[in-house]
Amino acid sequence: QQPVQSPQAVILREGEDAVINCSSSKALYSVHWYRQKHGEAPVFLMILLKGGEQKGHDKISASFNEKKQQSSLYLTASQLSYSGTYFCGTEMLPNAGGTSYGKLTFGQGTILTVHP
């Protein structure tokens, strides 16, 4: 099941903050966040593992609420370079007899545009 991202698009001025959410109907082992600029490959931002942790570096951080199976990506004091499409990729807990190794199910993406 594809995770649902919200909002679908965000427009910001430099210096403003944004939150992107990713919700799954399945129990998750991990959530991966990526940013993709037009014509380029997705760039890894961070991974959050089952356990409800929060991570961050620079002005980008994320949290994972295990009870809600929801992750949020926080972008603070946005910069022009933050523009792009943000994807969450979810790795589900393995089913009995199956495996989720190496399989990320991606949301539809959130387009973030930062203006000067």
Added chain:
Amino acid sequence: KAGVTQTPRYLIKTRGQQVTLSCSPISGHRSVSWYQQTPGQGLQFLFEYFSETQRNKGNFPGRFSGRQFSNSRSEMNVSTLELGDSALYLCASSLQGRAEAFFGQGTRLTVV
């Protein structure tokens, strides 16, 4: 440390032909996953290989196949190409398939 390398970067093929794409993972990474990205369907998982074994497979027809070599390099093959196979094909490598996954630049396949 070199990143994930995919070749070729661009490819134009005719319907009915077959194509082979290559992916060299980051040194030391043993898991390679393949994804198809299209504007309509987004990023969709094709399959994952670890130590030359396919551990996971997505919902794609049997025309899509892959393999992994002992040096962890992976190839993906699509036979009997259809127009709908036009897409950006991305591979991602990780240490073991349950860790950070890093993408290559992708191969842009156009089927005419």
